[in-house]
Amino acid sequence: MVNLLKAASLKSIAEQTRLTLQMMVRMIRILFKLTPAKMTFLSAAQISTAIIPVLQVYVTIELVHRTERVIQDGSSQFGPAFTILLYQLLLFLLQLALEVYVDFLVNKIKLAALLHFGQEVNQKSSRLSLLHFENHEFYDLLQRVSTGLEYRGMQFFQSFLQIAKNLITIAGFVIVLLGFHWLLAFGILLLIVPSLYIDIKESGFKVSQFVNQTPFRRRSIYFSSLLTEREWAKEVRIFGLADYFIQQWRKYTRQNGQEQIDLERKMSIFKVAVNGFLLVMVTLISGFLLTLAAAGAMTIASFVALIQTIFSVQTNLKTMAVYIAGIYEQALYTTDLFRFLAMKEEESDDTPKLPLPASLEHGISVKNLEFVYPTNGRTILRDISFEVSMGEKIAIVGENGAGKSTLAKCLLGLYQPTAGTITYNGIPLDQMDTNEFRERVTAIFQDFAQYQLTLRENIGVGHVEWMQEEARLQAAAAKSGVDDFFHELSEGFDTELGHKFFGGHELSHGQWQKIAISRAFFRDSDIIVLDEPTSALDPMAEAQLFEHIAQLTKGKTTFFISHRLGICRAADRILVLKDGRLVEQGSHDELMALDGEYAGMFRTQAEWYQ
Numbered sequence: 001m002v003n004l005l006k007a008a009s010l011k012s013i014a015e016q017t018r019l020t021l022q023m024m025v026r027m028i029r030i031l032f033k034l035t036p037a038k039m040t041f042l043s044a045a046q047i048s049t050a051i052i053p054v055l056q057v058y059v060t061i062e063l064v065h066r067t068e069r070v071i072q073d074g075s076s077q078f079g080p081a082f083t084i085l086l087y088q089l090l091l092f093l094l095q096l097a098l099e100v101y102v103d104f105l106v107n108k109i110k111l112a113a114l115l116h117f118g119q120e121v122n123q124k125s126s127r128l129s130l131l132h133f134e135n136h137e138f139y140d141l142l143q144r145v146s147t148g149l150e151y152r153g154m155q156f157f158q159s160f161l162q163i164a165k166n167l168i169t170i171a172g173f174v175i176v177l178l179g180f181h182w183l184l185a186f187g188i189l190l191l192i193v194p195s196l197y198i199d200i201k202e203s204g205f206k207v208s209q210f211v212n213q214t215p216f217r218r219r220s221i222y223f224s225s226l227l228t229e230r231e232w233a234k235e236v237r238i239f240g241l242a243d244y245f246i247q248q249w250r251k252y253t254r255q256n257g258q259e260q261i262d263l264e265r266k267m268s269i270f271k272v273a274v275n276g277f278l279l280v281m282v283t284l285i286s287g288f289l290l291t292l293a294a295a296g297a298m299t300i301a302s303f304v305a306l307i308q309t310i311f312s313v314q315t316n317l318k319t320m321a322v323y324i325a326g327i328y329e330q331a332l333y334t335t336d337l338f339r340f341l342a343m344k345e346e347e348s349d350d351t352p353k354l355p356l357p358a359s360l361e362h363g364i365s366v367k368n369l370e371f372v373y374p375t376n377g378r379t380i381l382r383d384i385s386f387e388v389s390m391g392e393k394i395a396i397v398g399e400n401g402a403g404k405s406t407l408a409k410c411l412l413g414l415y416q417p418t419a420g421t422i423t424y425n426g427i428p429l430d431q432m433d434t435n436e437f438r439e440r441v442t443a444i445f446q447d448f449a450q451y452q453l454t455l456r457e458n459i460g461v462g463h464v465e466w467m468q469e470e471a472r473l474q475a476a477a478a479k480s481g482v483d484d485f486f487h488e489l490s491e492g493f494d495t496e497l498g499h500k501f502f503g504g505h506e507l508s509h510g511q512w513q514k515i516a517i518s519r520a521f522f523r524d525s526d527i528i529v530l531d532e533p534t535s536a537l538d539p540m541a542e543a544q545l546f547e548h549i550a551q552l553t554k555g556k557t558t559f560f561i562s563h564r565l566g567i568c569r570a571a572d573r574i575l576v577l578k579d580g581r582l583v584e585q586g587s588h589d590e591l592m593a594l595d596g597e598y599a600g601m602f603r604t605q606a607e608w609y610q
């Protein structure tokens with residue numbers, strides 16, 4: 001720890017201070033912009049409470065004076081002494097009222113901050129490229145910025161106000177002390193330096209520890225969720241995993257907790273030393289006061305009040321050091337927040353984006369497409385080229401891991417190709433207005449969403465503006481086979497689905513998949529991508545769906561990925577991927593005649609049905 005403290009040079013404190021001031025100004029500006037009136041009242045109320053302790057010193061001096069007179073002259077002096085007691089009561093009541101008011105304002109501002117920063121973080125997450133979600137460091141950062149958002153700005157501002165308040169109080173006390181002897185004031189001011197230094201250092205260590213511990217904290221949360229969430233409950237029981245997961249959870253939780261305790265322990269040695277030094281200094285200053293009293297430089301009343309003042313200053317200094325350290329800590333967390341909010345969004349450059357033409361008569365063209373996952377640097381798609389005419393039904397097939405889903409994500413603009421181009425009607429995907437493009441495409445993935453919401457919302461999110469249109473909902477439900485179990489839903493489209501809220505109606509996996517498919521139909525877009533759309537459907541439902549798909553997607557360009565090669569017969573063209581390369585393409589009959597990769601896979605599957 002000594003080395004740690006040495007390493008934390010004054011230069012790094014200066015750098016930390018610059019960053020802290022920068023973050024503080026930025027954050028406080030945002031809060032004033034969000035709730036100008038409340039922030040102004042809060043500042044005024046906090047500053048008013050700062051003056052009260054200084055007034056209390058004068059009231060105490062006066063009270064001791066008048067009490068002396070009561071002792072000397074008897075009950076005739078009772079009235080004036082009582083008046084001072086009343087003043088004291090009034091000051092306490094005023095302080096109480098201000099504190100209650102401050103609490104109320106703080107809660108209001110905290111809510112405004114939570115709504116503001118929560119929205120910013122959520123909005124940013126939704127606008128970042130999908131690739132960030134493949135990166136563990138991104139999840140670490142996301143976890144750090146989403147924790148305690150309501151406190152971020154407010155703790156900053158409150159610490160700032162508390163420091164200002166304490167400074168005003170200390171300044172008042174220093175003026176009181178100066179009235180007696182300059183040395184008293186000087187000695188008191190000297191006390192601030194060591195406690196401030198040690199607290200700022202501690203905050204720096206705590207934040208870097210918090211950052212370093214994030215992956216382990218996420219691990220511990222993950223193990224806890226494995227034990228508490230329904231998704232995993234079956235396997236945990238069948239495989240008897242509870243003990244193992246609890247052990248793992250304990251391991252990470254204990255490791256982080258122990259490191260924190262170790263840091264506290266090491267810091268506490270320094271803190272005890274510094275605080276011990278402060279107490280010795282306070283005693284010396286009090287001793288000096290005693291010598292002043294002995295020299296007849298002050299009355300008993302002043303002596304009592306000044307002793308009280310010196311101890312109050314010491315408490316105030318300690319509090320202030322804690323708040324200053326808190327500000328440094330907040331600044332480091334806030335840096336994370338602003339870094340996250342400044343991350344480059346999917347569509348961040350200012351070059352004007354091209355609109356997607358109403359008719360896509362020139363079709364889709366993929367040329368020399370290559371894709372490398374940045375997370376592991378592996379080339380997943382290489383040199384893929386093909387053309388698709390509007391209205392064509394394209395099946396994409398291949399073994400597990402061949403790159404089918406990755407290709408679908410590239411076609412949808414969710415992943416940017418590392419090399420090569422994808423054009424829609426001659427316009428490269430990266431030059432197109434993303435929002436407009438996404439309005440024209442729809443996709444259902446293997447891991448489709450099961451929204452724990454009503455059936456209306458589950459289908460309606462395909463096109464939010466149409467969510468209340470019963471006829472459209474019914475049509476989409478009929479096309480995907482949701483009709484088959486609609487009668488089981490007590491509230492029709494307004495039935496809550498899923499187990500998470502309001503005792504919702506739980507569905508089978510295949511029923512959820514039908515709903516996901518109706519969402520795609522509900523959107524009514526020009527281009528449809530279905531990534532294994534029928535994996536959970538029974539053979540009858542699958543056959544029905546494919547009959548429907550042919551009609552429903554009439555005039556629409558459809559890509560469907562499937563391992564069930566039987567349904568590929570319905571496709572106009574089949575693209576066969578192998579190890580990230582396009583090895584064959586053609587109709588079912590053409591590929592069977594070619595007797596290559598596809599024919600081999602088809603025959604193997606067919607054997608199972610014979």
Ligand SMILES: Nc1ncnc2c1ncn2[C@@H]1O[C@H](COP(=O)(O)OP(=O)(O)OP(=O)(O)O)[C@@H](O)[C@H]1O
Pocket residue numbers: 134373375376378380398399400401402403404405406407
């Ligand atoms: N997020 C990722 N980061 C790194 N590599 C990935 C990621 N997702 C997939 N891969 C790798 O890319 C390759 C292709 O995966 P992809 O999901 O596109 O295959 P697929 O043909 O759709 O497979 P399946 O039939 O099993 O669904 C696999 O080798 C996989 O390991």
